[in-house]
Structure formats: structure tokens, C-alpha cells
Amino acid sequence: MEFIDRREFLARTGAAVAIGAVASQQGIAESAETPTEQAVGTLGPAGSYSHRAALQVNNQVKFYETMFAAADAVSSGEVQAAILPIENSIQGAVIDTLDILEDRDLYITAEVNVEIRHALMAQSPDFTKVASHPEALAQSSDYLSREYPNAEFHEVDSTSAGVELATTDGSVAAVAHPDLAEKNDLELLATDIQNVSNNVTRFIRLETEPATEGTKSTLLLYPGREPPALSSDVLDILRDADIDFTRFEARPSTKALGDYVFHADFEDGDPEAVIDAIEPAFDWVQYLGTYDLIMDCR
């Protein structure tokens, strides 16, 4: 069982008992004039890539400790929408968000792409430690081990937490989005130090009501409990519907091994017509919304 992502599983099972309360939150009002109900919720802390995505949608952002808590805040009306990552070009699907789409009565109303960029920043070039989120350190490991082979790595909870350390401690450099250097009066020592380029994360906006128009639609498709997952009958009907699926992602139904729900995206099709055409192949089809890319944030 050591291969299961811990945070994800805990969140799925609602096992707050093992990690403490999951729904605690810290709100940051970016604009005092906008009522709180108009805020969007996302994963904190401030300065994270989720925050960057959320700011493309709304300048008032509330931060939550888990994606599940952010989604629940939409259902309860505490925020008008949640901005959640659904897919990264290197890592693939963000499982928590796929599960939220299956479990919550929410719709995708927009998407936002955010490029993940890492920069090195510090009070001066004379630092001895590099602090950041473990993935940011890993994603910048080629550059860091080549240019600073003697620097000590210090793992913190977020790229923003690393920046905070660097602002208070001159011996610490941070790896974070380049914008955070100027905002925190740090010297930008290097930009684009990530090992792999094309590191883009797609975020979705989730709301309680679907949008009325858009070019891209998402469906959940459940072929039924009996294997095979994608039988020739199912392929037959999918093909006859003449749809180009831009994403086709399997998630376990949790009923049995090999029993899947598919998350399917398509573009430029009338969702109602598509659902009518493919419904015979599936036990159920659930509509998750039609939406547009509202901002490509690089």
C-alpha cells in the first residue's frame, strides 16, 4: 500500500481523523469592496500556482487546505466558484479533482492554463540553502546540482513558504515563480531553471450551475460493471457519434478491479446530441459542463 498517494486517499475517504481537520482555511481578501460570497476558492497558500490560476478569474481568492474543502465551499455558497487543477502536462490527471467531479454536483464553467516556471531568488547570490516545495526542487534539480552543487536542499510545504524563508534568512534561496522575487524584494538570480519545459497545468472553474455556452464539453461515461471497459460495442457507438475526444481518462468506479468511469472531453460538438448518440453504449452518462479557455497564463 506504500504506493498510494497519502493525501489523496485521506481526502477521498474523508479520514480527517488521521490528519486533523481538513476544512480549516485562511481567507485573504484581495479586495475589501467585493463581498466574500463573490470570492473564488482554491488551494493555498497565497503565491501558489493555484492562486495564479484563480487570479485570472477573480481578484478575491479564499484559500483552502484541500481541493475537497474548496469544492465544498462552492456547494455551500461560501464562494461562487472553485479553481482546481485537473491536468498537468508532465504529471497527468489530478486525481482529487477527477473524484470531485464524480462526487459533487458541480459543473465545469471555464478552464485556465498556467505554465509552471521556476526561478531562483535570494537576498544575494551568497546563499547556502535552497528552500522550496519538494517538486519544485526536483523539477529544477539539473540546474541546481550543476550551478550550486554544495547548496543544501530544504523541503517546505509550498514554493511560497520557501520565498517567505528567503525573505527572512539571507542564507536561503527560494525556487518559485519569478514574479515572487520582485514582490518580496528578492534578487532574481536565474529564471526558467526547470529541467523540462512544456510544464503546463490546466485548471478548471467549478460552479453550481453550468455555463450556457462554450466550445469544449466534458462528460463522465460509465460503460457498466461488466468488463471489458472499452468493448467493441462501446467503440462502435463512440465511432458512430463521430466525435474527436481530446481527453479520455479512466478512473476506477471503486466497485471492482477493472471497473472504470471515463472522463471524456470533446470540442465543437453539441453536448445534447453527443449524449443522445452515445448513451446506448453506457450505463450512464453525466454532463459536466461546456466551457471555454478563458485565459492562457504564461
Next chain:
Amino acid sequence: MEFIDRREFLARTGAAVAIGAVASQQGIAESAETPTEQAVGTLGPAGSYSHRAALQVNNQVKFYETMFAAADAVSSGEVQAAILPIENSIQGAVIDTLDILEDRDLYITAEVNVEIRHALMAQSPDFTKVASHPEALAQSSDYLSREYPNAEFHEVDSTSAGVELATTDGSVAAVAHPDLAEKNDLELLATDIQNVSNNVTRFIRLETEPATEGTKSTLLLYPGREPPALSSDVLDILRDADIDFTRFEARPSTKALGDYVFHADFEDGDPEAVIDAIEPAFDWVQYLGTYDLIMDCR
């Protein structure tokens, strides 16, 4: 970036620098008569579910700290095969193993299903702490919080580590597979305390040469860089091949957002004929082996 599984990303990028050497290992010879080269490698420690799966294949098991290290040990000839989890009925795909299948020149030669079962064990019913791997605690949280609302949770690296603690400390109970109670002279206080039944993990055996026969085959399919991932052309050819896919899993190609490699399983088909039929729809098709379920271990 806080949504990315850390261990997985580090392993993917080979960023050993951030977490220390990944390939350190501890070997446990279960049978002194068998030469080491005949051992199978898996994720440690002893007593883990990976160990249970490996014992279905071979009674000599070597333990590795990561799945990547276990796979490398097959390539280098240090072990004859690796036993790796590929899919769990609740969690879904095990990303590390999918990536190993894409990156290493190894074949799937068998599969083993192992049911995940949790039991509570201690020196006596008078314990104050429950120690286990975080997922095992989370997966048993309904029972534990109902029956032992005052017990303190103690997270350790594996279910086996929790059992070890329980054997040395009478105030600690462990959550682990029921077999570990008797083996460690602990009292079995409750069995099947997991929240969700049908928790089965599928493991694969990986070797340097494919098996010569079997009923199930696995392919990697790459439709090409241009979206859409599953265009009507691709569906057309998949349908004409008249195959029932029992699994169809998308993994990012890492080249661009929305660019996927598919992991596809089918049963009862001649892999050569299937590859010939579907090859026109894909930029490349890679054969990962034909194999049987060798043991359903409950």
C-alpha cells in the same frame, strides 16, 4: 504544484539529490538454497502487500526502496523479475509502474491480484495508540473512530513497521494484514476493519523477455502529437479491429498538455494480429507482453 505526488515526481525525474539515494536496498534471503539471481525484486519492507504478491511468484524476495530501483534490478540481472503494483480497485493506476513500462525495456509476464485486508492486532486490548501506514489508518478510519475514539494515531512508513512497534510496545496496536498477528505473537483483535470492501491490487511480474503464451496482452499506443487524443479516425480503426479493451488508461506523453500515451489491455486476441490491425491509427504501438493471472491471493 502542491497537488503532485512527490515521491512519484522525484522518481520520474531521477531527482535523487532531493531525497537521498533512491537505489539503496535491503535484501532478505527467504531461502538460502536459491541463488540470488533467481530472486524477485519488489517494494519493501517485508510484510508489505508487495511482499505478499511477490511470494506468490517466488519464495526468495529482495526489497527495494522504489519501484524504479526494483525495475532496474531486473534490467541489470540482479533479480530475475520485479513484482510491481499496477492498479488498485479504489485508487486506480499506479503511476510509477505505468512510467516504468514506458521507460524500461521490460515485459509483463504474469499478473497477481492481492486483496487488501486490514486487521487490528496488539499484545492486549489495552492499547492507547494505533500505529500503521497512513493509508491503512485512513482505510480503517470508520471502525477505529467508532470503536476506539480515544486512541491516538501514529503514522509509520509501512503496515509492517506498525506491527514491529506493537511487538515491542504493549501500548501500541497495529493495523495490518491479519496474517501478521500470528507471525508476531500478537492478539488479533478484529479483522476486516477496512471502510471499503473490494479493495484489490493487481500486481504485474516484469522480466527482460516476454512470456510465450497467455490470455491477456498489454500495448502502449501513441496516437501522435496532434490532438485530439482519441479522434474518430482512431476510434474507427480500434472498432474495426473488433477488440474488447479491458483497460484503456491515458498517461501524458510529457511533450505537451493534452498529448497522451494509452496503456491498453485486451484479452483473447492474437497480439500480432491486433497490432497489425490498429497500427495505422497510431504513431507507434509498443508490445508489453502477453500473460496470465497466476494467482488470485485473497
